[in-house]
Amino acid sequence: MAGRRAQMMEETKGRLVQAARRAFAEKGYAGASMDDLTAEAGLTRGALYHHFGDKKGLLQAVIDQIDAEMAGRLRVVGERASHPWRGFLDEYRAYIEMALEPEIQRILLLDGPAVLGDPSRWPSQNACLAETTLRIQGLVADGAIPPVDAEAAARLLNGASLHAALWVAASDAPEATLAKALDAFQRLAEGLARPA
Amino acid sequence: MAGRRAQMMEETKGRLVQAARRAFAEKGYAGASMDDLTAEAGLTRGALYHHFGDKKGLLQAVIDQIDAEMAGRLRVVGERASHPWRGFLDEYRAYIEMALEPEIQRILLLDGPAVLGDPSRWPSQNACLAETTLRIQGLVADGAIPPVDAEAAARLLNGASLHAALWVAASDAPEATLAKALDAFQRLAEGLARPA
DNA sequence: CGATTTGACATACGTTCCGTATGTGTGCTC
């Protein structure tokens, strides 16, 4: 009862999204051609506009997929830690390191906000941001850190992480820069942990 | 000895940059048409390509101008404060509020990095980032805060500020959101002030 | 079981816009 038709359709959409991920990551959103991208998937622009409406719709689909993957990876990292606060720091360390991956940096962090606007308004609800917000709420609830607006803290820390990753990615000595960035990040995060 | 010719040329470049600021801010980089933009300045694309090379060159010129203005405004805010640490916080508060201005947010914070890449690689050297880095170096030198890599701290705080501004700008209740963002920001910044 | 319809996808077309190549007139130099 899977529906032969619907199954083929999912297959098609998946191929298009995958090709788009590659194209957007390599050439950026503006530089990626819909003709080339669909041809690489063995299709034409007809299929693309039928399923995704327009170029922005395709970007949105790509972002939804990447965002979901990131949230899953972050959850694993956070839950693997013994101590809550330690897990929190590990999670952000993982976030910074993920933001170094060209696909994530280019598509989700640079082109995404520029083309689609503020991430919190995305239909995917930014699963990754929600994940870190929940984590902070948990820390507050457990009394591990003093009360704070969890969403505000998550947003600021995500912003700091993103810029850290941009800095590291463009650096001539990435590993040294990453160390500096992580050190500074921990200093900032500790501002949350200890009351004024 | 001003050179009638050179003076006219500066006038032309200025008019183009000003028209570009308006167009980029209103329609975004991708959505702005060079034809419309130059026509609004009473010129044609010929002038534009002669002076700026290509569309990215024009964006760079616009960004240089805005960046310089921001650095100047930040400096005034920081120097006006009595206490160094207080001045530091005031400066970032001003930064967040500036990032709410559509022109700055759209051009410098969203389209700029997406089109031109990491800001630290911009020819303008990101005067605004340099300004905040210097401020942090001053705090360390005066013993107001424990040693920290000033550039790393400045980058992370700028990133946090930017995301705070994006959040506030897209919010339904901007003033309440701004208050939450500023509160969270202060908590993070205090992580710099007090040693572990 | 055959006719009809739905929908996934391809093809063709018009429009827009960027970058370049070429033309032109005005102001500086000798």
Added chain:
DNA sequence: GAGCACACATACGGAACGTATGTCAAATCG
């Protein structure tokens, strides 16, 4: 005052997006 350099306009080619239309298989229904 002649020649040249340069600021700027005009003309052209090409690429890319979105839409409108066509086609063919599969699901539906009498």
